[in-house]
Amino acid sequence: MGRSPCCDKNGxxxxxWTQEEDQKLxxxxxxxxxxxxxxxxxxxxLQRCGKSCRLRWTNYLRPDIKRGKFSFQEEETIIQLHSIxxxxxxxxxxxLPxxxxxxxxxxxxxxxxxxxLRMGIDPVTHSPRLDLLDLPSILSSSLYNQSQLNISRLVGVNSLVNPDLLKLATSFMSSQRESQNHKFLLNNVDENQLCSSQCQNQYQPLMESHPDLPTEVIQLPACYSLNTSPCTVNPFSNEAQLLNVDQFPSNFSHLDNLPSNSVPSNLTEDYVPLPPNYDYYGSDRHNQLVMDPSFSNTSNFQSNNSNPSFGLASVLSTPSSSPTPLNSNSTYINGSSTEDERDSYCSNLLNFEIPDILDVNDFM
DNA sequence: AATTTCCCCAACCGCGAAGTT
DNA sequence: TAACTTCGCGGTTGGGGAAAT
Structure with a gap:
């Protein structure tokens, strides 16, 4: 309740900020x-409001601030934490000290x-977006050529995304690779009847309103990593998960039967407890944000990937409840037909639920 | 070289929570 | 317990530099 008066009103x-002001502060x-x-x-x-001073101090002048580019490790940590x-x-x-x-x-x-987004990952849900699959770029990567795509280890995606959907995505790629041997790919979605009636239903409204949307352009993350070089993560532990295109069903109606809130046990196998030193870097205001130890002791959702920080992946992603809709950012292209415009359709395929066992509040 | 467009990031704004009276 | 103050958070803006034309 109440609000401090605006700086304007106080002149x-x-x-x-000038150097002099900084120094004074x-x-x-x-x-x-x-x-x-x-x-x-x-x-x-200082002729500043307190708010401005606080912001200047916490965001810039504080002595423990690390400036400069984010390391790869930091980027990974951000993504993983954001997924939670x-x-x-x-x-x-x-x-992030x-x-x-x-x-x-x-x-x-x-x-x-x-x-x-470019990688075909929904930045809000951290789920792969079939609608964003960018097969040409995927196919051109050595990663793909080596058949080493490891979707199940996509950082931040691996835990609750429906495994069948990951298979689906993988199969998309497999099928496209097959067809690439004959001609350039990306024109077979309809011919191969890869889209189920369910999927088609989801496409339908958008396709009607945006008839110019390319149905064939589907993007899947080559690797949920910021590294642009070929991923070196482990290949699928079970190659059988990589469905051959021939095995791919002509429709996906079976997806209707998938339990939306179940986490297959095999998806938890990659997790180890959180490191005990999950603490923060000093500022008093953040002391309350230390990781809840009860979580670290009980969670099975810590990834064992090399990242020392979080591996909770997208277990607790921020799907529909995310406070920031995809199109809330200025980077969201408005107007013409863009990849962002395609964000909405078929995304329901990747919906998943947070298991009851996890209390999101533990992270807050 | 000049102009336009794009992109980044420091700083601001408004809201809600927490604290105080 | 209501009214008020203070603080912190998340979203947004706009100035300035870089890149493109």
Missing amino acids: LKKGP IDYIKKHGYGNWRTLPKNAG LGNKWSAIAAR GRTDNEIKNYWNTHIRKRL
Whole structure:
């Protein structure tokens, strides 16, 4: 309730900070510490509102801030955490020492999010999006040529995405590879009747409203990794999971029968408990965000991938409840027919539920 | 070289939660 | 318990630099 008065109304300065202002703020906080942001600017001799001072300090001047490019490790961690926490940037930042929520949010919106989209991964649900499958790029990758695509290990996707759908996606690729031997692919969706009536029903409304949408352009992540080089992750542990195109059903009606809220036991096998040192980096405001130990002790959803941080993957992705709709960001292309426009259709195929055993609140 | 477009990121805005009176 | 204050979070904006034309 209530709100602090706007800076404008007090005639306070806005906009970029000068070096002098920075120095004043640093000097004051060095001497007196921070807190009571409302009175701080006055005491520090700054013509700024407390909010602005706090933001400047927490996002820029704080001595423990790590500046510079995000490491690959950090990127992976962000993705994995985002799959669990959604747009809880402060919670994500709490687990990335030296990074601020603002920095992570910016990095997500400007880099990671776009990259996931290009890779055919829904940045909100962290699920592969069949509607975004970009087979040409996948097929051109050495990864694919080596038949080493390992969808089940896609970071952040492997846990709750319906395994049959992963098979489906894999099979799409297999089938397309087959057809590539004869001619350039991507024109066989209809011919091969790969889309079930269910799928077609989901396509239908969008296709009607956007007849120009290319039905053949389907994108699957070559690897849920930011590494653009061929993935080196383990191949499918069970090659049988890679369905041959010939085995692929002519329709997917069986998907209707799949339990939407079940997590196959084999999907939990890759998980080990969280490392015990899940703590944060100092700032008092984040101390409350330490990982709940009860979770780390009981969860079976920690990935055993090389990432030392989170491997919870998309177990607790932020599907429909995500506060940020796909099209909420400026990177979301509006207007013409784009890959983003295709985001909506068929996505229901990848819906999944959070198992009851997990309490999302443990992460908050 | 000039202009336009794109992209990034620091900073702002508004809301809700938590704390205080 | 209601009213008010303060703080923190997430979404958005816009200035400026880079890239493209």
